[in-house]
Amino acid sequence: MNTSQxxxxxxxxxxxxxxxxxxxxxxxVRACLERITEREGDIHAFAxxxxxxxxxxxxxxxxxxxxxxxxxxxxxxxxLFDTADFDTTYxxxxxxxxRPRTDASPVALCREAGAVVxxxxxxxxxxxxxxxxTRNPHNTAHTPGGSSSGSAAAVADHMLPLALGTQTAxxxxxxxxxxxxxxxxPSLGRVSSGGVKSLSPTMxxxxxxxxxVRDVGLLGAVLTGDTRLSGWSALSASDSPRIGFFQTPSWxxxxxxxxxxxxxxxxVLSAQAKDCQDVITPENFADLIQLQKDVMTFEMARALSHxxxxxxxxxxxxxxxxxxxxxxxxGASHAANLSTVADWRQRIDALFENHDVLLTPSTTGIxxxxxxxxxxxxxxxxxxxxxxxxxxxxxxxxxxLPVGLQLVGRFGQDHHLLAAAHWVHEHLKG
Amino acid sequence: MNTSQxxxxxxxxxxxxxxxxxxxxxxxVRACLERITEREGDIHAFAxxxxxxxxxxxxxxxxxxxxxxxxxxxxxxxxLFDTADFDTTYxxxxxxxxRPRTDASPVALCREAGAVVxxxxxxxxxxxxxxxxTRNPHNTAHTPGGSSSGSAAAVADHMLPLALGTQTAxxxxxxxxxxxxxxxxPSLGRVSSGGVKSLSPTMxxxxxxxxxVRDVGLLGAVLTGDTRLSGWSALSASDSPRIGFFQTPSWxxxxxxxxxxxxxxxxVLSAQAKDCQDVITPENFADLIQLQKDVMTFEMARALSHxxxxxxxxxxxxxxxxxxxxxxxxGASHAANLSTVADWRQRIDALFENHDVLLTPSTTGIxxxxxxxxxxxxxxxxxxxxxxxxxxxxxxxxxxLPVGLQLVGRFGQDHHLLAAAHWVHEHLKG
Numbered sequence: 001m002n003t004s005q006x007x008x009x010x011x012x013x014x015x016x017x018x019x020x021x022x023x024x025x026x027x028x029v030r031a032c033l034e035r036i037t038e039r040e041g042d043i044h045a046f047a048x049x050x051x052x053x054x055x056x057x058x059x060x061x062x063x064x065x066x067x068x069x070x071x072x073x074x075x076x077x078x079x080l081f082d083t084a085d086f087d088t089t090y091x092x093x094x095x096x097x098x099r100p101r102t103d104a105s106p107v108a109l110c111r112e113a114g115a116v117v118x119x120x121x122x123x124x125x126x127x128x129x130x131x132x133x134t135r136n137p138h139n140t141a142h143t144p145g146g147s148s149s150g151s152a153a154a155v156a157d158h159m160l161p162l163a164l165g166t167q168t169a170x171x172x173x174x175x176x177x178x179x180x181x182x183x184x185x186p187s188l189g190r191v192s193s194g195g196v197k198s199l200s201p202t203m204x205x206x207x208x209x210x211x212x213v214r215d216v217g218l219l220g221a222v223l224t225g226d227t228r229l230s231g232w233s234a235l236s237a238s239d240s241p242r243i244g245f246f247q248t249p250s251w252x253x254x255x256x257x258x259x260x261x262x263x264x265x266x267x268v269l270s271a272q273a274k275d276c277q278d279v280i281t282p283e284n285f286a287d288l289i290q291l292q293k294d295v296m297t298f299e300m301a302r303a304l305s306h307x308x309x310x311x312x313x314x315x316x317x318x319x320x321x322x323x324x325x326x327x328x329x330x331g332a333s334h335a336a337n338l339s340t341v342a343d344w345r346q347r348i349d350a351l352f353e354n355h356d357v358l359l360t361p362s363t364t365g366i367x368x369x370x371x372x373x374x375x376x377x378x379x380x381x382x383x384x385x386x387x388x389x390x391x392x393x394x395x396x397x398x399x400x401l402p403v404g405l406q407l408v409g410r411f412g413q414d415h416h417l418l419a420a421a422h423w424v425h426e427h428l429k430g
Numbered sequence: 431m432n433t434s435q436x437x438x439x440x441x442x443x444x445x446x447x448x449x450x451x452x453x454x455x456x457x458x459v460r461a462c463l464e465r466i467t468e469r470e471g472d473i474h475a476f477a478x479x480x481x482x483x484x485x486x487x488x489x490x491x492x493x494x495x496x497x498x499x500x501x502x503x504x505x506x507x508x509x510l511f512d513t514a515d516f517d518t519t520y521x522x523x524x525x526x527x528x529r530p531r532t533d534a535s536p537v538a539l540c541r542e543a544g545a546v547v548x549x550x551x552x553x554x555x556x557x558x559x560x561x562x563x564t565r566n567p568h569n570t571a572h573t574p575g576g577s578s579s580g581s582a583a584a585v586a587d588h589m590l591p592l593a594l595g596t597q598t599a600x601x602x603x604x605x606x607x608x609x610x611x612x613x614x615x616p617s618l619g620r621v622s623s624g625g626v627k628s629l630s631p632t633m634x635x636x637x638x639x640x641x642x643v644r645d646v647g648l649l650g651a652v653l654t655g656d657t658r659l660s661g662w663s664a665l666s667a668s669d670s671p672r673i674g675f676f677q678t679p680s681w682x683x684x685x686x687x688x689x690x691x692x693x694x695x696x697x698v699l700s701a702q703a704k705d706c707q708d709v710i711t712p713e714n715f716a717d718l719i720q721l722q723k724d725v726m727t728f729e730m731a732r733a734l735s736h737x738x739x740x741x742x743x744x745x746x747x748x749x750x751x752x753x754x755x756x757x758x759x760x761g762a763s764h765a766a767n768l769s770t771v772a773d774w775r776q777r778i779d780a781l782f783e784n785h786d787v788l789l790t791p792s793t794t795g796i797x798x799x800x801x802x803x804x805x806x807x808x809x810x811x812x813x814x815x816x817x818x819x820x821x822x823x824x825x826x827x828x829x830x831l832p833v834g835l836q837l838v839g840r841f842g843q844d845h846h847l848l849a850a851a852h853w854v855h856e857h858l859k860g
Contacts, residue, residue: 108735192732194628226761302622305538331656
């Protein structure tokens with residue numbers, strides 16, 4: 001086959017070809033590496049790359065049996081995951097040159113399923129707000145978002161078909177939105193986070209990026225061990241999902257680009273889906289934003305204790321400020337917050353009696369100009385609630401930058417969410 | 431003061447003296463080191479020791495300001511926690527000679543509060559069932575229990591006043607019971623586990639061992655950031671806790687030693703506490719045992735993916751068998767189990783409408799003879815429910831080995847649990 005545009009294949013398209021041995025992993029890896037060579041000087045998606053090791057792994061996979069769902073697929077790993085064959089910095093100079101002994105669990109699972117790790121992608125400093133060097137591939141004057149900056153940018157720019165990320169506030173959905181790719185955050189607790197730098201265990205979740213819903217379904221199936229995430233069939237018109245339209249109390253922060261995307265999406269879906277309704281906002285739903293912030297602040301200050309105590313001068317001012325704030329909070333308030341979170345996680349389930357999925361904004365607008373990674377406002381509630389969500393890119397806003405919306409699913413029903421997301425995405429892309 | 435028996439001081443007694451500068455940390459550390467020299471050849475509590483570093487740290491603390499609640503207290507750290515100045519093996523030859531870059535969060539927090547880390551204590555292999563070399567200090571022909579074997583044995587044997595442990599099934603409460611010390615497992619989610627080897631994030635929790643309830647309260651206050659855990663006042667007769675007696679559906683597995691301890695405790699408490707009632711067993715409570723096993727098996731197989739894939743020959747047969755079982759389980763069943771767990775955590779709260787704390791067995795009996803670490807049967811339910819619990823030693827059984835019972839508290843009410851546990855313990859010790 002023509003190998004000049006292999007890097008543009010979606011992960012699921014490539015996986016099908018690789019599994020049927022109609023595409024060599026080596027050729028796909030080579031195409032991605034060429035794209036990286038061409039573009040990395042502008043995008044800075046990678047913290048580290050190992051082309052030779054990737055090609056060697058690809059050749060071994062080409063010569064052996066099909067290993068699993070990700071057989072032969074090039075992948076990027078956010079530099080928040082431990083890797084035994086790449087340095088792991090967590091986006092901080094504190095860990096310059098640090099080489100862990102062991103692959104983080106999600107990395108080991110992806111490799112077991114046949115993935116070829118090309119390199120580590122740039123994370124913001126400890127996945128908080130201080131940005132790395134990555135630029136938005138659609139316009140390098142704009143941020144790719146954070147904290148999974150490099151993963152989102154690399155997938156958007158066809159450097160890689162698939163990449164791992166993590167979300168605590170909005171670190172998958174936001175960069176997916178800014179870079180115009182599909183981002184998937186599974187239900188809390190479904191993916192082992194062993195060997196992933198711990199920030200806020202109440203919310204930290206591993207997920208990733210692809211260029212279609214089927215792409216992230218492949219990745220999700222490997223991460224969760226649930227084959228239903230890649231095994232769903234496309235829904236027909238007669239079994240279209242029941243969609244709840246949920247602007248949320250943060251809606252006034254959505255700019256005109258998001259408003260236009262919303263109008264377009266709700267118009268199309270209302271015409272095509274058999275059941276679309278506005279969501280009745282649960283009482284005190286707006287409180288979830290502050291709750292998310294408080295839990296994250298408290299937990300990050302403890303999780304990063306060693307760095308806080310021994311490396312303060314090497315941490316950014318915003319991070320030190322967060323850690324100070326967190327240490328000033330009492331464990332009594334944290335305990336009360338954990339109880340509130342548990343109550344909310346039960347309460348929110350009622351929303352899914354009337355809706356299979358919720359359509360809601362991903363971001364306040366397009367990727368902002370500059371390096372600041374943007375506002376996770378529209379992601380915080382879904383992070384603290386632990387619900388699965390998917391970002392779907394489908395239009396553009398100011399400066400031609402990508403805009404899309406988020407679909408949120410019921411806890412543990414990640415496969416239903418993905419099937420619905422595929423249906424919605426097909427209709428929104430037109 | 432007479433320094434010949436300093437190692438016999440409880441942590442809370444020593445902390446009071448250290449804070450008032452009536453005791454030097456160096457003297458206390460030296461007394462512990464002498465005890466270790468005398469006994470370690472029989473007990474094998476330590477994976478690694480650094481006497482010189484400990485003495486140097488102690489001298490620095492003696493010369494400086496009081497640092498915090500654990501100022502000058504010698505501590506042991508279960509070898510499941512990363513430490514930047516000790517090798518960290520997780521109880522496995524896979525990690526022989528491994529030196530992490532960073533202290534695990536709980537270790538950093540303890541040191542920040544003034545603790546002097548004497549060494550790493552023996553853990554079973556990845557905190558599962560394959561034992562290390564540690565023996566029960568009361569009778570070296572018997573197990574100390576697991577997985578926090580070395581921490582429990584060292585505290586019991588007056589080698590250390592305080593030590594860190596972790597529990598996923600019964601790894602704090604069981605060794606505390608077998609060794610006759612106080613073990614404390616805080617509410618799930620209250621203690622950061624960053625840098626602690628991840629096994630089953632749904633249940634993994636950091637806690638520890640002391641020789642009194644006030645000891646573990648000091649440690650708990652530091653770990654949770656909640657000063658109420660060390661700040662409670664002893665309860666008077668008029669505000670005795672409402673105690674629910676809960677044999678649980680596993681009661682037929684309790685042997686005559688536990689039955690005798692139960693009869694003694696319920697007789698004493700019924701006479702002294704103003705409100706003692708038998709707990710009405712929640713419907714399907716017995717299902718929690720299998721639920722705990724299933725979640726742990728699924729999650730450990732993923733968490734230990736790197737070891738499972740790359741180091742199978744260096745893992746024990748029981749561990750490989752567990753990992754195989756876990757990989758054979760579906761992610762779909764795990765998702766369903768997580769939902770069941772969430773429901774249970776809400777449902778169980780109703781028990782605490784009528785009882786402040788629950789009295790329940792810790793183990794099926796005394797520490798078994800041999801090296802097998804015993805059965806966590808009576809701990810599994812409380813682990814999957816994420817409730818705080820304390821083991822209280824108060825009598826002896828066969829061969830003079832320790833026996834006690836467990837007190838379980840309401841989620842997030844760790845300080846109330848500890849105050850109640852102190853009251854109960856005082857009455858049971860007679």
